[in-house]
Amino acid sequence: MRANPTRLMITTQLKRSVLLAVIGILSVVTTIAAQTLQIVPVNIVSPVSGEILRDRSIVIKDGRIANIVPASGNVELPVGVTQEEPSVIDGRNGYVIPGLAEMHAHVPDRNRGEQYTRDILTLFLANGVTTIRGMLGAPWHLELRDLLERQQWPGPHLITSGPSFNGNSVSSPAQAAQRVRDQVAAGYDFLKLHPGLKAEEFTAIARTAKELNTPFAGHVSTDVGIAAALQAQQATIDHLDGYAQLMVPASSDLFGVAPTFFGVNLGAALNRDMAHDLATRTAAAGVWNVPTQSLLENIYGGVPVEDLLSRPAMNYVGVDLRKSWTRSVVQGRKSVSETSQRRFIDARRKLIFELQQAGAELLLGSDAPQIMNVPGFSVHEELEFLVSAGLTPLQALQSGTTNPARFFSHEDRGQITRGMLADLVLLESNPLENISATRNILGVIRGGTWYSRSRLDAMLKDVAGRGL
Numbered sequence: 113m114r115a116n117p118t119r120l121m122i123t124t125q126l127k128r129s130v131l132l133a134v135i136g137i138l139s140v141v142t143t144i145a146a147q148t149l150q151i152v153p154v155n156i157v158s159p160v161s162g163e164i165l166r167d168r169s170i171v172i173k174d175g176r177i178a179n180i181v182p183a184s185g186n187v188e189l190p191v192g193v194t195q196e197e198p199s200v201i202d203g204r205n206g207y208v209i210p211g212l213a214e215m216h217a218h219v220p221d222r223n224r225g226e227q228y229t230r231d232i233l234t235l236f237l238a239n240g241v242t243t244i245r246g247m248l249g250a251p252w253h254l255e256l257r258d259l260l261e262r263q264q265w266p267g268p269h270l271i272t273s274g275p276s277f278n279g280n281s282v283s284s285p286a287q288a289a290q291r292v293r294d295q296v297a298a299g300y301d302f303l304k305l306h307p308g309l310k311a312e313e314f315t316a317i318a319r320t321a322k323e324l325n326t327p328f329a330g331h332v333s334t335d336v337g338i339a340a341a342l343q344a345q346q347a348t349i350d351h352l353d354g355y356a357q358l359m360v361p362a363s364s365d366l367f368g369v370a371p372t373f374f375g376v377n378l379g380a381a382l383n384r385d386m387a388h389d390l391a392t393r394t395a396a397a398g399v400w401n402v403p404t405q406s407l408l409e410n411i412y413g414g415v416p417v418e419d420l421l422s423r424p425a426m427n428y429v430g431v432d433l434r435k436s437w438t439r440s441v442v443q444g445r446k447s448v449s450e451t452s453q454r455r456f457i458d459a460r461r462k463l464i465f466e467l468q469q470a471g472a473e474l475l476l477g478s479d480a481p482q483i484m485n486v487p488g489f490s491v492h493e494e495l496e497f498l499v500s501a502g503l504t505p506l507q508a509l510q511s512g513t514t515n516p517a518r519f520f521s522h523e524d525r526g527q528i529t530r531g532m533l534a535d536l537v538l539l540e541s542n543p544l545e546n547i548s549a550t551r552n553i554l555g556v557i558r559g560g561t562w563y564s565r566s567r568l569d570a571m572l573k574d575v576a577g578r579g580l
Contacts, residue, residue: 114285116284145462147199149562153183153481154538157424158526159210159513162506162544170208172534175560179530185379187332193376203397206554207430207542209243209509210526211268211535213516214491216350217400219270221243223254227445229256231575233267235428236566242536242558245477245515246272247330247350254299257536263559266571271520274300276330277317277522285316292320294353302347305330311340318344336369338390342397348475348519349394350402352460358384362514376412376448379456387459400519403464405497410484411444412453419519425489432497433481440483465502474498481580492551493523505547534560 152169171179212479213234220229236244253272259265274295275281282288294549295303303321305314305328320329327347332338332354339347356375359382360367366381375382394401410420417438426434445453468474478490485493491512494555498508517526540552556563
């Protein structure tokens with residue numbers, strides 16, 4: 113006998129009503145871990161293809177995605193899970209993306225106090241950042257990494273460097289090589305390069321790191337240069353460091369002049385047409401870039417300081433840090449002409465676009481907390497700057513989701529499919545239509561733990577009360 117369409121529709125609506133009936137009770141729950149969650153109804157954004165899977169239900173068990181099924185009809189649960197077990201979360205027909213990665217973060221050392229570190233991690237998590245790459249490591253970060261992985265502290269996964277290799281910490285090639293061996297033995301995930309390294313010291317670091325199968329990443333010292341960094345296959349070049357001096361034509365009076373602060377002093381001479389060749393060379397070397405464009409836009413992008421300070425993110429920054437960041441912006445703008453600033457920013461935007469077009473991989477990173485960059489909030493600004501540079505919203509989203517997963521060889525992250533780690537962000541609207549939608553977060557799931565909007569707001573209120 114043929115089924116009655118009207119009866120089927122009513123049955124489906126009734127099932128959904130039953131599923132959502134417990135939501136009022138769940139709204140008072142702060143986090144839910146180590147049990148089965150069902151988030152329904154939602155639209156799933158694929159950062160791989162840009163496809164939207166509409167009206168879905170995501171089932172999460174033991175911190176991983178157990179199933180994805182249509183929101184209507186019978187709920188298909190994994191084997192061993194009964195109909196009564198799932199805690200149902202109202203997805204509000206929002207859009208789910210993988211958790212974001214901040215690929216140039218700074219985590220405080222223990223001497224700043226544990227509460228300060230917790231506040232930094234809270235700001236990341238509340239903004240949908242579920243993975244951070246700590247770019248200035250310390251011994252305590254090895255312990256913190258484990259605390260975060262076990263979710264004993266709320267916050268993102270931490271991938272940490274050791275203390276940096278720079279002109280002060282490195283004194284010779286032999287000492288640099290030993291420092292590499294010591295950090296690898298200690299268990300750091302990668303090596304961080306800062307300015308001031310001599311060419312032979314860099315060579316010793318790169319050679320020893322490759323022998324020990326450990327990545328090295330960060331700045332490009334003036335004595336090293338982009339060509340050597342590409343040849344050594346530095347894992348990432350951060351801040352687009354080292355590129356500006358190669359965009360100065362030989363005919364310019366500034367040709368051969370040493371760069372200051374990523375080459376802003378060379379801005380007036382930069383030839384944006386030279387970006388294409390540099391991007392092609394970078395792609396051929398297989399070297400990734402973390403532009404941290406928001407940091408440079410804050411200082412040289414021309415936005416009035418008053419406007420930078422009036423952004424909602426600054427509610428979490430204390431008076432002293434506001435003053436310090438303001439001084440940095442004012443001094444930075446005074447150090448070079450407005451023409452140099454404008455051409456510097458324009459050349460960087462062009463280089464970002466050409467890197468993307470050439471297939472030179474980009475990773476999302478904002479260098480937070482740094483000048484006017486508030487942890488977590490600055491990631492959304494960075495996404496917007498990437499789109500302003502010419503990337504599509506999908507390409508920008510990939511820089512913080514699928515790209516980091518590929519960079520780290522994390523096969524269980526960066527996508528929303530069965531078996532993936534349940535690091536997810538629920539958004540009000542579709543980020544592929546407007547990348548600013550990543551700011552409007554309804555909730556975050558970190559390793560199967562649900563942080564509702566009300567819970568995140570309470571966490572943020574605590575941070576605001578103290579201020580960074």
